[in-house]
Amino acid sequence: MRRTLLAGLLPFLLTSPPGAAVGEVGEVVDVSTAAQLVSALAGAAPGQTIRLAPGEYHGVFVAQRPGTAAAPITLTGPANAVLVNDGPSGVAPSCPAPGGGWDSGYGLWLYAAPYWRLTGFTVKDSKKGVVLDASAHVVIDGVYVHHVEDEGVHFRRSSSDGVLRNSRVAYTGLVQPGYGEGVYLGSAGSNWGCHGNTGGVDRSDRVQVTGNTIGPYVAAEHIDVKEGTSGGLISGNTFDGTGVSGQNSADSWVDVKGSRYTIENNTGTFAPPGTFANGYETHNPATTPSLLNGCGNVWRGNRSDLGGVGAYAIKITSTSKCVADPNVVHSSNTVTGATRGLTNVPVTPG
Structure with a gap:
C-alpha cells in the first residue's frame, strides 16, 4: 500500500463530482490487494483518497470512519477494480452491524460513515451491492453494481442527503428475486425496529438518484422508495424492465411509498421476459399518524414504453389517503404501449 501526498492536486479537484464538498489537500492511499483495502478502510481519515x-478484491469491505463536509473521504478506482464479497458467513445479529465474526456478504458497507465519495469502481458477486447505514451525505458516482443476490444499492438507517448518479445497476435478485431492487431508499416500516434510528423512522430523506442506467434483469423494482422517506429526486434515469420478476409485488420500475419526491425526465421501457403491471406506482402503507406515506409526489417529463403489457405509465393508488397532499401527474409525461393509458388520475398541465 503506497501513500503519497496530494501535491499538485488540481486535476483531481477539477474532476470531483459536482456539488460534492472538496476537502483539504490530503493523502492518497494506493491499494492493490484485498488486505490493503481492508487496512485502508479501517484507517481512513477526512480528506483522504483510497x-x-x-x-x-475478494473480502469483507466495511467503512466505519466518517469524513466531514469540508473533507470527505474518497474511495475511487477504474471500472476494472472490482469488489467481491464471497460471504455471508457466521451468525448474524438480530440487527445488521459489523463485527462479532459475522460477514454480511455486502460488497461494500458504509456503517456510520458519512461524507464519503465512491467513484468509478465495480461491485459484483455479493449478497448485496453497496449498503449505506447511518451514512449521510454520501456521493456514489460512476459505480457499476451487477450480479448480486439481493438489492444493488441501499440507502438505509437514515442515510439522508445522499447522491447516486451516473452509475449502472443490473442483474440483481439472483437468489431472492422479490428482494432484488436496483436502488432501495429507506426501509419498510416492519424493519424500523432495526433501521429506524431517527424517531423510530428510517429517514433516508432527500436522496438524489440521477442519470443512472438501471436494468436489465433487475428482478424487483428498479427504485423502491420506502415509507417514511421524503423529499428525494429521481431524475434522468434509464430503466430497462426486462427481467422484472413479479415476485413480492415487484412489477414496476419505481414504487413510491415515500412522500414529496420529484420524479422527472426518466425513460423507461419494458420487453419480455418479465412481469409488468405499471411503469410507476404509489402505495400508502400505514405507519405513524403523522406520516402521509405515498403522497405529495410529482411526475413530469417522463417517457414510458410499457411494451403493450403494462396498464398505466403512472398509477396512483388510494387517492383518498392523500387529499391533504395529493400526488401530481403533469401532462409533460408521455406513454406508448400502454393497455390503459398515461395515468388513472386527472392530469395537471405542464
Whole structure:
C-alpha cells in the first residue's frame, strides 16, 4: 500500500463530482490487494483518497470512519477494480452491524460513515451491492453494481442527503428475486425496529438518484422508495424492465411509498421476459399518524414504453389517503404501449 501526498492536486479537484464538498489537500492511499483495502478502510481519515488499482478484491469491505463536509473521504478506482464479497458467513445479529465474526456478504458497507465519495469502481458477486447505514451525505458516482443476490444499492438507517448518479445497476435478485431492487431508499416500516434510528423512522430523506442506467434483469423494482422517506429526486434515469420478476409485488420500475419526491425526465421501457403491471406506482402503507406515506409526489417529463403489457405509465393508488397532499401527474409525461393509458388520475398541465 503506497501513500503519497496530494501535491499538485488540481486535476483531481477539477474532476470531483459536482456539488460534492472538496476537502483539504490530503493523502492518497494506493491499494492493490484485498488486505490493503481492508487496512485502508479501517484507517481512513477526512480528506483522504483510497485509490484502487485494477483487479478483483475478494473480502469483507466495511467503512466505519466518517469524513466531514469540508473533507470527505474518497474511495475511487477504474471500472476494472472490482469488489467481491464471497460471504455471508457466521451468525448474524438480530440487527445488521459489523463485527462479532459475522460477514454480511455486502460488497461494500458504509456503517456510520458519512461524507464519503465512491467513484468509478465495480461491485459484483455479493449478497448485496453497496449498503449505506447511518451514512449521510454520501456521493456514489460512476459505480457499476451487477450480479448480486439481493438489492444493488441501499440507502438505509437514515442515510439522508445522499447522491447516486451516473452509475449502472443490473442483474440483481439472483437468489431472492422479490428482494432484488436496483436502488432501495429507506426501509419498510416492519424493519424500523432495526433501521429506524431517527424517531423510530428510517429517514433516508432527500436522496438524489440521477442519470443512472438501471436494468436489465433487475428482478424487483428498479427504485423502491420506502415509507417514511421524503423529499428525494429521481431524475434522468434509464430503466430497462426486462427481467422484472413479479415476485413480492415487484412489477414496476419505481414504487413510491415515500412522500414529496420529484420524479422527472426518466425513460423507461419494458420487453419480455418479465412481469409488468405499471411503469410507476404509489402505495400508502400505514405507519405513524403523522406520516402521509405515498403522497405529495410529482411526475413530469417522463417517457414510458410499457411494451403493450403494462396498464398505466403512472398509477396512483388510494387517492383518498392523500387529499391533504395529493400526488401530481403533469401532462409533460408521455406513454406508448400502454393497455390503459398515461395515468388513472386527472392530469395537471405542464
